[in-house]
Amino acid sequence: MANLLSIEALEADKAFAQRQLEILPANPWGTARLMWEQRLAELTRQIETAQVSTATCASVALIFDGLPVVGQGDIRLDFSTDALATYQKIIAASLATLNDQQIATKGKIKGAERSKLYIRDIVRGSMGFILEELSLPQTDMFDTPLKKAVERATGFLASLNTATDEDFNVTIDAAAPRLISAVQKFTKVLKDAGATAKIVGAEQKIILGLDDINRLSNRLTDVEVQEESVTLDGVLLGVLPDAQTFELEVKDRDGVLKGSATDDLVDKYVADQAFKEKLLLKPVKAFLRYTRTFRSSKLLREQVTLENLEPRLEG
Known part of the structure; x- marks a missing residue:
């Protein structure tokens, strides 16, 4: 059972035991009082154990x-x-x-x-x-x-x-x-x-x-996620498999375009050496997806994902 829920249930039982002790006569030798005191002590022990020992699984x-x-x-x-x-x-x-x-x-x-x-x-x-x-x-x-x-x-x-x-x-x-x-x-x-x-x-x-x-x-x-497919000409500087990111030098643009790469593209890039050699540090046509998150029409975030690549013949 979820740990916090277990503690909540134990705390509820403990509160009930405490109420039972409060309404009992003051006789310290009463059987009922002894029973509830033992119950209270056991619940207290279980709560302390639950607070320090949580399960490692979800x-x-x-x-x-x-x-x-x-x-x-x-x-x-x-x-x-x-x-x-x-x-x-x-x-x-x-x-x-x-x-x-x-x-x-x-x-x-x-x-x-x-x-x-x-x-x-x-x-x-x-x-x-x-x-x-x-x-x-x-x-x-x-x-x-x-x-x-x-x-x-x-x-x-x-x-x-x-x-x-x-x-x-x-x-x-x-x-x-x-x-x-x-x-x-x-x-x-x-x-x-x-x-x-x-x-x-x-x-x-x-x-x-x-x-x-x-x-x-x-x-x-008010939050809206929009997607746009874009094709850009550029030079592939690399795909980083561990980070699943890419770097692309885009034609007629300053700076390097960076973003994430899809799982399928990364898998092919790693497994297919010929595919990699045709693209790395060479002119390419990059197929990208721009994902933009808006709230009340205000842009909050833009995510660029590289979905595919193919060699580009310069002419």
Whole structure:
């Protein structure tokens, strides 16, 4: 179970035990008092243990309320399916950006299969799901990349939710368009359904009430991601496989154009020596995609991605 959620449950049990002790007679030898004192001591021990020992694998609780939830045990299937699917997209984008690599705004994310979360359990006493990654047979000493991605995603949502208007622009400016798009879809699902959400991980948590969701969704509605395909003539100075970046000296332009390169292009550049020799330090035709993020028609970020190359005959 997500660590913070476990601690919350233990704290609630501890508060209940304390209340039972307060209403009991003052007799120090009463059996009931001894029982509750032992229970209180055990809960205190469990809380202290949970606070210092967190799991290294990803675990997060998504708890919903509002119009799609009836009582404490029923939730609309269409809503839960959409909410979980769009949340998974957030995690996939978060994992892909862990190493600050740029990712395509559309299409399959490379390594997305490593971001998969699975429903491990439901949250007792409310309507929610415990999502976890498939744990390895051995116990890792360090947090898995997926756990880092889950905690990072929760922190990103929290920062968007509490940011001032200026800080919101800064946060959007620094984020990958693919991540922004995923968050847009998730908040739209919540808003359209009239739902609230509580996301509790091992280290981070966020509570999104109706006001929070409406404000966040309205803010994100003002964010627009535009794409433009451009072909430029230039000289390829290099493709850096580890960083998945490129450098291109563009004809009739000052300076060197830099940006990210697609996974497919990098793979071919590394594996096909003949392809590389035809292009490196030679005239090329570069097929690029410009991705621009706007908020209220103001440009916040521009991302350049090299999608393909071909030799260019100068004449």
